[in-house]
Amino acid sequence: MCRAPLGRGQATPGPRPTHVQRTPNKPFKPIARKTRSGLTAALASIMSEFRIYSGGALVGTSTLEHGDPPMGVAFGRFMPAAGYAAIQAECQSNHRDQSSLRLSVVTPSGETISCAGVGILEGSGDIEVNVLGISRPEYAELFPQHIAQYEASVK
Numbered sequence: 001m002c003r004a005p006l007g008r009g010q011a012t013p014g015p016r017p018t019h020v021q022r023t024p025n026k027p028f029k030p031i032a033r034k035t036r037s038g039l040t041a042a043l044a045s046i047m048s049e050f051r052i053y054s055g056g057a058l059v060g061t062s063t064l065e066h067g068d069p070p071m072g073v074a075f076g077r078f079m080p081a082a083g084y085a086a087i088q089a090e091c092q093s094n095h096r097d098q099s100s101l102r103l104s105v106v107t108p109s110g111e112t113i114s115c116a117g118v119g120i121l122e123g124s125g126d127i128e129v130n131v132l133g134i135s136r137p138e139y140a141e142l143f144p145q146h147i148a149q150y151e152a153s154v155k
Helices: 039-047 082-086 088-093 136-142 144-153
Strands: 050-054 057-062 066-068 073-077 103-106 117-122 127-132
Touching (some): 057 082, 088 117
Antiparallel strands (some): 050 057, 050 103, 117 127
16 A cells, blocks of 8 residues: 655654654654663663773773674674773783783673683784673673574574
């Protein structure tokens, strides 16, 4: 069925969607809705950056855009912050044991990811951060996109 376009000032048929908020002179803005436990946090993690710390100093961020769900690993491009200069030499030369740097990863919601270890690997121009040994329940909540990609690849 084909409808004629609505003219200016005419109302659209049917009710307005409940997941969209409109304010005068501003574009539509989605409203976050929580439909099941952790979903809103997981969606935020897909679109937001994780903060990487050495001790208490912010050294950079990453979206952790890649992963290996069976191994509990998330990794991605590392974007250095001002604090990275203090540990850069160690990250360039030591790719084995960076435990002395006391690296940690904080989610967009402010929680520290519980993991076996974090490493920042700087090579020829690119810098990568790896988060190793994330437990299955936490991984599923933080990185549902990695799990979906993995499951699609093994089918």
